[in-house]
Every structure is written in structure tokens, then in C-alpha cells.
Amino acid sequence: MKTSHYNTVLDLGDNVSLMFNALSGRFLALNGVSVSSHSDLVTEIKDEKMLSGLKQIGAVIDDSVDEVSLVRDLIEKNDYDDSVFHLHINPTLDCNFKCWYCYENHKSGSLMSSSTKDSVVRLVENIVSDYPGLKRFNLSFFGGEPLIGFHKIARPLIVSIREICQRKQIDMHIHFTSNGYLLNDAMLEFFNEYKSSFQITLDGHRPFHDKVRKKADGSGSYDVILKNIKALADRENQVLVRVNYTKENIGSIKDIADDLAVIPEHVRTFISVDLQQVWQDADSSAGEDLRKMVLDFCRDIDKSGIRCTSHYIRDLVRNSCYGDKRNYVLVNYDGYVYRCTARDFNEDNRAGVLHSDGRIEYYDNALEKRLAAKFSKTVCHTCRIAPLCAGGCCQQAVEHTDDECIYGYTSDDIDAIVADRFEYLFLK
Numbered sequence: 001m002k003t004s005h006y007n008t009v010l011d012l013g014d015n016v017s018l019m020f021n022a023l024s025g026r027f028l029a030l031n032g033v034s035v036s037s038h039s040d041l042v043t044e045i046k047d048e049k050m051l052s053g054l055k056q057i058g059a060v061i062d063d064s065v066d067e068v069s070l071v072r073d074l075i076e077k078n079d080y081d082d083s084v085f086h087l088h089i090n091p092t093l094d095c096n097f098k099c100w101y102c103y104e105n106h107k108s109g110s111l112m113s114s115s116t117k118d119s120v121v122r123l124v125e126n127i128v129s130d131y132p133g134l135k136r137f138n139l140s141f142f143g144g145e146p147l148i149g150f151h152k153i154a155r156p157l158i159v160s161i162r163e164i165c166q167r168k169q170i171d172m173h174i175h176f177t178s179n180g181y182l183l184n185d186a187m188l189e190f191f192n193e194y195k196s197s198f199q200i201t202l203d204g205h206r207p208f209h210d211k212v213r214k215k216a217d218g219s220g221s222y223d224v225i226l227k228n229i230k231a232l233a234d235r236e237n238q239v240l241v242r243v244n245y246t247k248e249n250i251g252s253i254k255d256i257a258d259d260l261a262v263i264p265e266h267v268r269t270f271i272s273v274d275l276q277q278v279w280q281d282a283d284s285s286a287g288e289d290l291r292k293m294v295l296d297f298c299r300d301i302d303k304s305g306i307r308c309t310s311h312y313i314r315d316l317v318r319n320s321c322y323g324d325k326r327n328y329v330l331v332n333y334d335g336y337v338y339r340c341t342a343r344d345f346n347e348d349n350r351a352g353v354l355h356s357d358g359r360i361e362y363y364d365n366a367l368e369k370r371l372a373a374k375f376s377k378t379v380c381h382t383c384r385i386a387p388l389c390a391g392g393c394c395q396q397a398v399e400h401t402d403d404e405c406i407y408g409y410t411s412d413d414i415d416a417i418v419a420d421r422f423e424y425l426f427l428k
Helices: 048-056 067-079 114-130 154-167 185-193 206-212 222-234 250-261 287-303 366-373 394-399 411-427
Strands: 007-013 016-021 026-031 084-089 136-141 171-178 196-202 238-245 271-277 307-310 328-331 336-338 352-354 360-362
Touching: 007 411, 016 411, 026 048, 084 114, 114 136, 114 154, 114 328, 114 352, 136 154, 154 171, 185 222, 196 222, 206 222, 206 250, 222 238, 238 250, 238 287, 250 271, 250 287, 271 287, 287 307, 287 411, 366 394
Parallel strands: 084 136, 084 328, 136 171, 171 196, 196 238, 238 271, 271 307
Antiparallel strands: 007 016, 016 026, 328 336, 336 352, 352 360
16 A cells, blocks of 8 residues: 555544545545654554544555556546537627736737638538437537627627537537627627626726726726626526636625626526636735635625636636647637637647638647647646646646646645635535
């Protein structure tokens, strides 16, 4: 027997500790035993009953077990699933807002041409023919603001692609990442039939949000967007409200919980909340206080029956980003192909191009290079949270080629990640 690489021990006081194994995802309480995250449990644990419990959660394993290979197998199982395909479409890179933190260079007046739209339809026809085991097709719209030109681009694509999927008896899911402001009655009527999911962002509560998302006349947008969130949920469309927080607006997010709590209960079941720190603010020195406020907000919003998550609950292996999937592609309005929505859609980040026959040509083996980069750093292989982190996503892996943790995690950081996970899963 040997001790797992992926153990973390949290000292709870009073001679009680909590053992977590990241590969199994299981916790075990230890009473009256003093061990650390790096202890050799096989030699230090004498109690047979406790040793048996450690074996059950994977903290102690057979000598023959290759845990690094098991993590790779887990990554492959989730990222190489041929039963699902995810297609992102940018109908435009134009946007009706100019948020200060946005990483994109918006292109005014840009809109997908009819010929590119036809090529997208042929791409989908090729996909459903090439993947006989395909059971689910995820069609997502990004941008720019994807509701710009909705009736010219997104709507006809949805109708055409649903017809293709129906012929092949493939389940289709529609998703929009939108600021939510441009929704109107005609769109809502369409989404009443074509049930969809949305991610819509709020930048703190009203006074903070309206500073970021101002209309041309200087007025705010918070109330309109909140009204549209309610209207979508009332028509049984799933809405993920992404709350972008900073050290400046963090104190206001509790008021968002109050605004959502007054929505009728049957409507709230279609709303969930996700908290994400604005990336330019991520180096804030107020990290610990920020973390506590985020988790407090999650507790408050959960009380109203709305599911809440935050980026503190890491799980980049079992719930990896769509951009990590082999069966994923993003087609930009101009026909160029990308593999990530978290980077600007410029020439440097292009992965390939969509041809008129619906065939994708990848540049310089871009797809295989991205997939191979994930979990390739040796420093990650025996990290205590490797089965949760995998060393970051494919995009981060190709951008950081040195053999160092891309997040710069300390031992205390890892302990905090595990503690947050326990609190989220069990204490809430």
C-alpha cells in the first residue's frame, strides 16, 4: 500500500482533522490522529478501522495504482466525449455597451454574411454525419452582443440547425451569452417556443452596474436587464446571472440577492447565479475578505432557492470548460475558427478557418497541440489538487510553457480551495 498524491488534511482543532482526496472527491473526518497533507499514512496510521476508511476514500491505495494515469483517463473521459458536440457562433463582434474590463476589440457594424451562415449550416450537417454516436448538440451564441442582428443571423441558424438535429434525433440545446439589454417581445416570443438558456451579466448592484453599462444618454441599464432576466425565466428559459465583482462593488452584491428574492418562487427555479471576479481586479490584496463576502453571498442567495456557485469551487477536470473539449469549435462572424471565448478574436488567436463546404481547416495542428497541452506540466502531476485543477485549461496551458504552477498556488492556497469545497458541498 502507498499514500495518494492527492490528499489534503485540514486541521479543524480539538484534535480533529478533515482528510480530502481530490481524485475520489471524498472527505473523511479523523479524530484523535495527527497527520498532515504530506504524511505517509501507511506507516503513521496504526488503527485498522481508520486505515480502512482511508482506503475507501482513496487516500491510501495499492502500490500498483498509477494515479497520474488515472487523472489523464478522467480528463480524456470528459474532454473526448463523442456523444456531445459544442458549437459557438459569434454573429457579430459589435456591442451596444463598452464595459471597461472587456478584453475584446469590438467591431462596429460587423455581422455574419449569408455565405458564412450557409457554411455554418453545412458544418453542422457534416458533424451529425461524422459522429454517428452523437446524442446532444449544444449551439451557443457569443460575441460581441449576439442579439444584434438576431432575426438575420441567430434566429435562422437556430431554425435550420434544429431541423438537422431533429432529422437525426439529436437533442439540441441553445444558449446565449448576452448582456440581456436588447431582448424584446419578438425575441421573447421566439424563446417561448425554442426553450434556451442564457448567461447575463450584472456588474454589481444598480449604482455600480449603471456606471459600467451606461446608454448613450448616460442612463443606466440595470433595471431593464433585471426585467429581461425575469421575463426569460418566466417563460421557462434557464438564466445564469453572472455577477462580476470587484473590491469596489463587492459590498453591493447582497442587494442583488434581495432583488432576485422577490421574484415569484416558480420563476426563481429557472435562475441561478455565478460570481466571477473581474480579471483586472484579481490581484487585489483584499483576497481573503473578498472570498468571505462571496461565500456569504452564496449562502444568502441559496436561502431564496436560487442555486449559486463561485470560481472558488474549482473543478476543471470533471466539469471542464467547453474550450477543452475535442468536439468544440467557435466560428466567428468572418468565418475564422477559434477555440476559446476568453481571448480576443484577433488574427493571433485564430485556430483555423471554416470553408464553404462546411469543412474546418486547422492551422499548424492547432487542435491537437491544445489538447496535448492540458495536464502536461510535471509540476502538476503530483499536486494535491491536480484532479480538480489539471494545471488549468488548454488555453492557459498553451500560454504557459514553463514547468511552474500557472496560478502560483501556495500550500495555504490549496488548503483554502479544499476548505471552500467542503463548505460549499456540505455546510451550505
